[in-house]
Amino acid sequence: MTEITLLDGAIGQELVRRKGDRATPLWSVSVMMDAPDLVGALHRDYFAAGATVATTNTYAVHRSRLARIGMEDQLGPLLDTALSQATGARAEYPTARIAGSLGPLFASYRPDLKPDPEVAAEAFGEIAALMARHVDLFLAETVSSLQEALGVLKGVCGRGKPVWIAFSVLDEDGTRLRSGEPLSGVLPLLRQFEVAAVLINCSRPEAIAAALDILKQTDVPFGAFANGFDGIAEAFLQDAPTVDALSRRSDLGPEAYADYAMTWVGMGATIVGGCCEVGPAHIAELARRLHAAGHTLI
Numbered sequence: 001m002t003e004i005t006l007l008d009g010a011i012g013q014e015l016v017r018r019k020g021d022r023a024t025p026l027w028s029v030s031v032m033m034d035a036p037d038l039v040g041a042l043h044r045d046y047f048a049a050g051a052t053v054a055t056t057n058t059y060a061v062h063r064s065r066l067a068r069i070g071m072e073d074q075l076g077p078l079l080d081t082a083l084s085q086a087t088g089a090r091a092e093y094p095t096a097r098i099a100g101s102l103g104p105l106f107a108s109y110r111p112d113l114k115p116d117p118e119v120a121a122e123a124f125g126e127i128a129a130l131m132a133r134h135v136d137l138f139l140a141e142t143v144s145s146l147q148e149a150l151g152v153l154k155g156v157c158g159r160g161k162p163v164w165i166a167f168s169v170l171d172e173d174g175t176r177l178r179s180g181e182p183l184s185g186v187l188p189l190l191r192q193f194e195v196a197a198v199l200i201n202c203s204r205p206e207a208i209a210a211a212l213d214i215l216k217q218t219d220v221p222f223g224a225f226a227n228g229f230d231g232i233a234e235a236f237l238q239d240a241p242t243v244d245a246l247s248r249r250s251d252l253g254p255e256a257y258a259d260y261a262m263t264w265v266g267m268g269a270t271i272v273g274g275c276c277e278v279g280p281a282h283i284a285e286l287a288r289r290l291h292a293a294g295h296t297l298i
Helices: 012-019 028-034 037-049 063-069 072-090 117-134 146-156 183-192 205-215 254-266 280-292
Strands: 003-006 053-055 097-102 137-143 163-167 173-177 197-201 222-226 271-274
Touching: 003 280, 012 028, 012 037, 028 037, 028 072, 037 053, 037 072, 037 280, 053 072, 063 072, 063 117, 072 097, 072 117, 097 117, 117 137, 117 146, 137 146, 146 163, 146 183, 163 183, 173 183, 173 205, 183 205, 197 205, 205 222, 205 254, 222 254, 254 271, 254 280, 271 280
Parallel strands: 003 271, 053 097, 097 137, 137 163, 163 197, 197 222, 222 271
Antiparallel strands: none
């Protein structure tokens, strides 16, 4: 019926869980430093589940984050490790793609930090230049304000790779970014920067449909990958938080998550997957449901 891109699921949360160590502010970057092969193994698990895109473990690899612990000079080596793990896993799945993940410059769900767009563009541009040869597209994730969007788009657009941008919306109101700004405000930016795809990510699945009703007003391919958190706890909105401040939902197993995602496909979404707390079993069930409905995974 329709060609659907099936993204992978959680990278950071799944790596932290598999490593079993205490969470740190560097999240899955700490895991990658100690056990890089866990990253490649996770990518392979998602490919085996049916995902057609591997998202690199680079969400938190920023100079601004590394500088907090005196590791700013490790930006290049950490990017190299993440990229090599993704490309190695993709070797067995030659038609799959690699998405270079670009997380928020300072912290997730913190539009109040207001990174200057020109400063952000320079930081994102450096990372994009280092990743460009190794990825098929750039994926800006968990963008929570129009100002954040402007910074990342200025930094990565025009570098010879498609740019996908994923916005995070309020859990209680999918029509608004986490900044409180109307989601509709992103539509002019999509046209200005010729974005290749627009998505909603790291929001409760219950909020996604309202957001997609807005995104489908554009002619840009759209989709979503939701999280499985109970909610964004206040403790996680402090400086340098750790993910143990967040709790996993008990009512969002593979079948329940696939129910939501198939609804998004029914709304016209052509890119779906999972975010935090959505693992390989969820992606495998979603792949099964998509095939059963007659869709082709690309």
